[in-house]
Amino acid sequence: MNNLTLKQLRYFEALAHQGHFGRAAEVCAISQPALSMQIKELEETLGTQLIERGPRQIRLTRFGEALAERASEILRAVDELGDLARASQDRMVGRLRLGVIPTIAPYLLPTLIRSLSDTHAALDIHVRETLTPKLIRELGEGRLDAAIVALPVSEPAFAEVPLFEEAFVLVRPLSDAAKPVPNADMLREMRLLLLEEGHCFRDQALSFCSMQTVRPWAGLDGSSLSTLVQMVGVGLGVTLLPEMAIAVEGRSADVSIARFADPQPSRTIGMIWRKTSPLAEQFQVIAEAVRRAGQDLRNRHAASLRC
Numbered sequence: 001m002n003n004l005t006l007k008q009l010r011y012f013e014a015l016a017h018q019g020h021f022g023r024a025a026e027v028c029a030i031s032q033p034a035l036s037m038q039i040k041e042l043e044e045t046l047g048t049q050l051i052e053r054g055p056r057q058i059r060l061t062r063f064g065e066a067l068a069e070r071a072s073e074i075l076r077a078v079d080e081l082g083d084l085a086r087a088s089q090d091r092m093v094g095r096l097r098l099g100v101i102p103t104i105a106p107y108l109l110p111t112l113i114r115s116l117s118d119t120h121a122a123l124d125i126h127v128r129e130t131l132t133p134k135l136i137r138e139l140g141e142g143r144l145d146a147a148i149v150a151l152p153v154s155e156p157a158f159a160e161v162p163l164f165e166e167a168f169v170l171v172r173p174l175s176d177a178a179k180p181v182p183n184a185d186m187l188r189e190m191r192l193l194l195l196e197e198g199h200c201f202r203d204q205a206l207s208f209c210s211m212q213t214v215r216p217w218a219g220l221d222g223s224s225l226s227t228l229v230q231m232v233g234v235g236l237g238v239t240l241l242p243e244m245a246i247a248v249e250g251r252s253a254d255v256s257i258a259r260f261a262d263p264q265p266s267r268t269i270g271m272i273w274r275k276t277s278p279l280a281e282q283f284q285v286i287a288e289a290v291r292r293a294g295q296d297l298r299n300r301h302a303a304s305l306r307c
Contacts, residue, residue, distance in 0.1 A: 008042040009071045016068035076142035093122040099135040099147030107244040112293040146273040158272045164294040168265040172238040177256035191237030196221040208265035
């Protein structure tokens, strides 16, 4: 048992999450044979089989499942020791693993990263862009330090800090620019294009329209806001867009953008992190930078909105 190493536990954790040697090796930035050797040595050290090897994927043995859970706890505790050391310093240094949802990342990150690079040059920022459920899971497992999401997430283990409100705007074909802006009731009767299942922005748009789902003839479930806007530009329907995306997406197609009448649909943008993290005070500083970046975007884009 003296030969068991943290490196082996990290490799095994990656393999358990990926379910595939090739993908796990890529995540760990090592070759697949090197990963296989480390897993084999770990099995020999523990004296038992950890995985069942198949032609396309692996399956954890019963003991492997138990070890995967315990390994995550051990590695999270080790990471928090490092965080504790970082928290004792007067400035923010080291790696920050920051998760961001796709309807925020392309629009907020350029402003945010520039700001953090100017004020905290020793911070090594690693960004993970994916859907909220995955961010929540990876944050809970210790694979992320914090995440920028739409609130609430209502996870008891996480601190939630609301940062700013963001309105949604209507995107419709340029030929409709002179028409009255529809209300939620009218919008339900239109061809509403939405992001595919899993995006919280989809759920927020449906909530505004008091709809459980879209009509079968809606025509498109997009994987990105950019795709939705392009489809509106060719007359396929209408869509909603978060305000921070106006400058990037609103000029990429022949569309008209308009504000809804009050009360406007909106979302709350905030940051979440584990309540047990020693870096909570530093995350508050990061959160304030996110707030400023959001305000900067709103100020910059206010004049660009064509009503």
